[in-house]
Structure formats: C-alpha cells, structure tokens
Amino acid sequence: MTEPLLDLDGVSKSYPGVKANDDVRFSVDRGEIHALLGENGAGKSTLVKMIYGLVRPDTGAMRFAGAAYEPAGPVAARASGVAMVFQHFSLFEALTVAENIELGMENPPPRGELAARIVKVSKEYGLPLEPDRLVGDLSVGIRQRVEIVRCLLQDPRLLIMDEPTSVLTPQEVEILFGTLRKLKSEGVAILYISHKLDEIRQLCDRATILRHGKVVGTCIPAEETARSMAGMMIGQELAHPVAGSFSPGEKLLSIEGLSLPALGQFGVPLSDISVSLRAGEVLGIAGVAGNGQDEFMLALSGERTCAANSIRLKDRDVSRMGPTARRRVGLQAAPEERLGHAAAPAMTLSENAFLTGRVRKGLASNGFSKPSAIEAFAKDIIKGFDVRTPGTATLAGALSGGNLQKFVVGREVLQEPVVLAVNQPTWGVDAHAASQIRRALRDLAERGAGVLVISQDLDELMEISDTFAVLANGRLSPVRPAAGMSIEAIGRMMGGDFSVAESGGEHAAP
C-alpha cells in the first residue's frame, strides 16, 4: 500500500459561533476521483479552501505527496501541484482566453507558444478552446473550460473541483466527465465536491461524507444507492415536529399554477407550482440550494410579479401587486440575504424598520415620516426579539449575523402579517438565536397567521413545520404532513422523484 497523495489528519477550523470543520480525517490517492459530499453548510468549502491555501486550519496537519503541507497561499499551493476550479470563476471578461490563462500561470511561455499549447492541451482533453476569443463572449460551460485548461497547463497533481456541474448542460457534463477520467488515468487525483448523488455514483471512486463539519462516513459510491448516500448526508435522526397542536383554520394563501421564467443564466424557472397555506400552518419547503428557492421567494414577495390569479391571499388576487401593495394586504417576506436585500447595511436600525414597516405600522403620513413612531417600532423589535445592539441608531451592517437576522424576522413578525414567507431564517446564525427565531415563527402561526419557511436545514424544517414539501428543479412536490416523513422519502423527493409524496396521500387532513 503506497502512501496517499493527500492526507488530512484531524483538521479543524472555527469561525465565531460556528465550527466549520471538526477533526476532519480523510485521504486522497493518486489517480483517484474522490467525492466530498455534504449539504450546504456542511463545511465542504472551508475544507477545500484550506487545501488550496486560502484559509489556514486552526489545528491538525495535512500531508501532500509524502511531505508536510502547509500552504501559505494559493501561489504556494499551485507550486506544490494543487489546482482548483472555483464555482464562481476568477476570470476577466474583457480579456481573451489566452490572456486569462497567462494571468493564472507563474512562468508563462511567450504568447505565440502559449496559444499553441492552449489549442493542443485543450484538444487533447476534449475541451477545445479558441485562444483569441474574449471570455465575455463565451458561454458558462466554455468559461469553465478556460479555468480547467488553466489548471491543466500547470501539470497539477491534485485538481479540486467545487461543484463543477452546477453551471453545465447535460452534454457539457458528459464532456467534463470524459476529461476527468482521462486525467485520472494519467495519475492525477481529483477532489470532486458536489451534492448531486447520481453524478458521484457515475464518476467517483470513493466518497467522504461531511455533516456539520464532521466526517460522518466514507463509502464507495458505485456500491451505494442515491438513497443510502442521501441518508448519510442528511443524518439518521430527525427531530420530531412540535406540531402536535396543529389545527389549521381558513385557507389564507393559495398558489395555482405559478410559472416564471428563469432569472439570469444561473436561474431556475418555476414550473406550475400549486400549494395552499392555512391559518395556523407552518409549511416547510426543503430542497438543495439552487432549485428555485430564490425565484419562488421573489414571486411571493412581489419583487417579480406573475400571471394574474396565480397567487391569491384570502380570495384577493395579489399576483400583479408589487411588494408594498402585498405588504399592505398582509403578504410579507423576509429574504435570505440579510445585507443588501433584507436590510440596508449602511442605514440605521430605525431606518431599516421604517423600510418595510411603513405601510402596515403607519409610520408615515402625508409624505412625512413619523420619527417617534419609527423609533418606537424599532425599539419594540429590539426588545421583543432580544437584538443585542447599543441602540436604534446603530447601522444594520454593524450587527452580527444572528442579531441582524433576529431584527429582520422580528420586523416582519411584529407587523402581524397574514402570511409570512421566510427564506433560510437561521442561515449562519448561532444555535441560541436560531431557536429564538424558530420560536417566534411558531408563535406567529399560533396567533393565526400562515408561515412559509424555505430552508436547506432539514432538522430545522422538521422542528417547526406542520406540513412539508420539497422544491426540486423549479417544481414543488405535493404537500405532506411533516410528522412521519422518513429520511428515505425526503432523499427521493430532493432528487426530483415526487411519487413518494403523491402516494403519501392528500394534504394533511386535520
């Protein structure tokens, strides 16, 4: 047995309030395609950033090719033979393919020679490139080729790929896999990060599964089913829903055949979403990131309007209304991105309170704002939701993530919405603040509102939801009662197989 190419021994990394990686141990052999599998926030990105020298581990040791490996930065990592293709490319749009590649090399050959090498190497690996094209004119798939060829020209020994297929068409995925297999046959090790289980089964020799920053299992993907791997990824224990007291009232929100085209080139179109939400109900919507969550949220908040009669609030058609009009009738939203979307970072807390509370809290009259009312509203939020801040004049951007999130959720909850939609309410928030936020959402539902929670944290959804659905590829599964959902069923629904949900019967009858 030869020594592995890369060996991680008890690597840990903490950020304030969260342990991103905890005692991670695994190894990658030469000529192996090794998958790193885990949900969003499981610690995959932090781990590969440490291997690529962008982040330094707190404790633990790494070995590369038989020697201690402590890269001071990406340049040192590249010099050791570690190359990385980022999920969001580091390319220059106004420069040509050849210029982009030259910029990523330490000692580039003269221009003419480099162009010839690009053509040769890119053909050899089945990723043909034209060196003189402007990167800005290329499709996303071709841009990724530029990044890969940039890595290949430096003869890497370990190639890290961070969710490479999330931006590719199925045909491009096939081409990429061909290239990776060829590299493997030449002895290059590939660390492949993904949460697409089918791809990993097709491509990878071994998989290491991360959950909450810890290695929870290793397997040979070819011998596993997508379902069993999803089980390891999600974990075996799910909290039991607290929704014992669930007794739904009148129908508040009904969505019928909601479809929206994709937004931007990375967007996902929503197709024919139908769901309803009743008073006192918390509906949890799960799904892997990038399956239409952002688009669905924009459609609910009114930032994107949709076809008439597709969204109704208590028999009133709100589909064509903008965000302010929707707030006025009681459909409110708290988006995922705290800084810049849910709150304006450079404005004070009272100003931020005014921004969404103006209509429902009557914070303005005749075009003038009412400073004392705004102040009182902001103070209510701070007091009611335990927001740790010196005062209402603090800038929103100065608050910690958890505190700002409590403020953002509190601001909507205190306006007593008819229906509240929240996306990732506790993303990046410490455990204590997270439980306060969940409690507040439950309480809101108990007061007779409808709450729709989009989240990638299954434990969270199981804890607070009465009913449960999955968003996969822009489609929404049928709604099922959250109690009694099995890991297996959720795993299949996340993969786009909704038959489990359908056979589970109709909407949870009280």
Place this chain on the structure above:
Amino acid sequence: MDLSVVDPVALFVGLVAAATPLLFAAIGELVVEKSGVLNLGVEGMMIVGAICGFATAVKTGSPALGFVAGAAGGCVLSLIFGVMTQYLLSNQVATGLALTLFGLGISALIGQPFTGVKSPTMARLEIPVLSEIPLLGRLFFSYDIVIYLGIALVAAVWWFLKFTRRGLVLRAVGENHDAAHSLGYSVVAIRLAAIAFGGACAGLGGAYLSLARVPQWTEGMTAGAGWIALAIVVFSAWRPWRVLLGAWLFGGVTILQLNLQASGFLSWLQSLGIPAQAQYLSMTPYLITIAVLVVISADGSKARSNAPASLGRTFTGSG
C-alpha cells in the same frame, strides 16, 4: 469673407501643437483608468505641472529641466490622490475633484512671483534635410522634440498594454480586481504605479502649455484642458491611438475656431441670416464625445465597450 487667411498647412501644424498638452494628459489618464482608477484631478495635476515646469525653467534657464520638474510636480500631486484612494480608501470621484481644486490653488500660490515673466524658449528640432522638403518638411518635421515624444509615448503605451505581461496584469487589475487579487497580484501597488505615471504625464502636458504653447505663466492657464483630456479618454474608448486622434480633433477644433473667427467666416454666415456663434464651434468636440458614448453604450455587452469593469470601484482587499 476671406478664407485665404486659413492656410491648411499652418492649420495642421497649429493643431498638432495645440493637441500636445491634451495628448500627454489623456494618455496618462488612459493608463490610470485601465488600472481601474478614475482620477478626476487631471486639471489640477496639469496646472501644478505647468507652474513647476515654468518656475524651474526660469530659475535654471533650462526648458528641459522644466519639463522634468513639471512631470515630477504632477507625479507628487497624483501620489496624494493615490495614498488617499488606495490606502485610506477614500472615494475616487470626490478625491479627484478635491485634487483639481487643490492644484489650482497651490499653483496660483507658487506662481505669484512668475506672472509676466518670460520663459526660456525651446529650440526647435531642426532635422537636417527632412525639414527642408517643401511641403512635407513643414507638415511633419518642423516641431519641437516634446511633440515627437508625445507621439512616441502613445506608441509605447499601446505596445505596453497590448504586448507585455505587465500591461496585461494592469488591464486585469482594472477589469476585475478581486480575481486579480485571488491570482496573487498586488492590486494596490499596480494602481499606485499607474496613478504616478498618469500624474507625471499630466504634469508634462501642463509644462508644455507654460513652456512652449503660451509660453508664460497665467493663473488658471490650463482653462479646462484637464477636463477635455478626461473626455478624450472616454471618446477614445480606452484605446491609445484613438487618444491621439481625439487630441488632434479637439486641438484642431480650437485652432479652426480661431482661424475661422479671423477669416470673418462667422460674420459671413450671420449676414446670410444663420445665427452662428464661435461658441457653437467650441461645443462640437463635446457633442462628438456624447455621440460616441451613446453609440458605445447602445452596443450591448460591457466587454465590447472596452471600459475597465472595475473603473472607480474601491478595492478593499478582502476578496
């Protein structure tokens, strides 16, 4: 009307000289903007270059030393801007405007004892044989050395940006400073170097005004040339040879306007009932700039417009 006053050869020779201060300032600003920095202080750096150059030339009696001092003056002033925007992360637009006001003020202060003084003149570069060719000699070989230097500088900048690795890195920094940083390039150091180069060029342009064009010192003598240089950079779509074209166009309009006024062309138009004014002529370069901008931005993709994508954005170094 007497159009015979307008001699085409004299017109061309005049416009090349009139364009030279603009050419220096604009080619310097082009390099600065290509690195992603918008320095609106060109006017200030020019006028400081003008007085530093003039004062040095008068004291030493050497125009050549004057040009060196002009470049140094502009360079020092630009580095104030550089430190403020690159290390202290101040807003580039506000800092650039402040630099112009500061430059105008300090040049007036330094220049007080020099008002009305005559500067030593520069010898014209008499290239033997070539300058004696009948028409071509006057057209191409009758200028002072600084004019040739300006054209050579355009060629050098073009070559540097297009063919050298350092030029490529400079463009990359202006295009996407976060990506350049993650590839391991020092964004701040590269931008400071570009800012210093731009300052030196603007200073040279100013010195040419006070030492060769006018040649004397008057307060505020740049009279907006720095702003025209900024317009030329946009007009040129950040391409060096088009900067030369733009500078000649703007310089040409100035000269043409003076000549047409002298020829009585305007009063002839007025006698025909056309309400022509000299100001209309002065406006045309700016109108052309606006038209070019509209055409560029109507043409879709940002990459094609050739504007550096990080232009004017503050780099915080956290990328």
